[in-house]
Amino acid sequence: MIDVPWNDRAGRFSVLRLAALSLAVAPALWIAFDSATGGLGAKPLDEATHRTGEWAVRLLLITLAVTPLRRITGWTRWIIVRRMLGLAAFAYGLAHLLLYLADQNWHLDRAVIEIAVRPYLTIGFVALAGLAVLAATSTDAAIRRLGRRWNQLHRFIYGLAALAVLHFFLQSKINATEATLMMGFLLLLMGLRLAHRAGWPPGAPRTPVVVALAATLGTAALEVLWYGAATGVPWRAVLESNLVLTPWPRPAWWVLAVGLTLAVVPLVTPRVADRTRTAA
């Protein structure tokens, strides 16, 4: 039987795997299309570096969302897309580095010095090196060989995601909106993980509600700290910007919306949740 990425392990076609594959491949096709049609602007390599970096972070966070989704919905099949999404995040990170090197006209010596002396690049490099280790140990053979140590090793993904988000912040100029949004989602995911470790029931709506409120406040607070430290904007102005909901609400509101949506999920999928929640 031909092993195609949209089939599950049993060789059956899986809509979930096809959706994950589409999510992984679509941004690359979009960037390639824009590159071929002049849609990347005056500095195509720079623009492609930015876009691949953004997708690396987004896919990393989506990968981290798989386990909480499995716990909250009680639907164990989410797990069949985790490895694919994680590898996609790494692939975008690698493409991001290669585009950066191409932008440096492949002057590797100059790039190495830059990465060593500019903290935001050093942090990006450490994140990518860590993701490379996780990607290299994501094969079935490596999982078997490492046993319990595999879980311990792959827990580092949270730290690596935090480094990637920090790298995102540090390279943001005056507008750190998307970096703040990514940090907020990371706080939400870390909160759900902590709640799980503390024994809070994942299917009970109060778990995502409490975590969502904490992550929302954390997002708003870190946003104030970031703008205060990086741009000198007074804390009151940053906080007040959260009260203006047009044209788009600030990141803290999106974190709240996603967190509260997670609280509703077990209510609308009760049968699935009841069947497997205890096993998750």
Ligand code: HEM
């Ligand atoms: C050796 C590793 C890396 C290098 C050399 C690198 C380099 C860069 C550079 C040059 C920029 C643009 C900075 C600017 O225009 O001022 C950038 C932005 C960015 N990088 Fe990296 N990076 C690395 C690793 C990573 C990794 C592992 C991730 C995510 C997992 C990542 C995510 C991002 C993001 C999200 C942005 C901002 C994109 C935007 O503003 O639109 N980078 N990086």
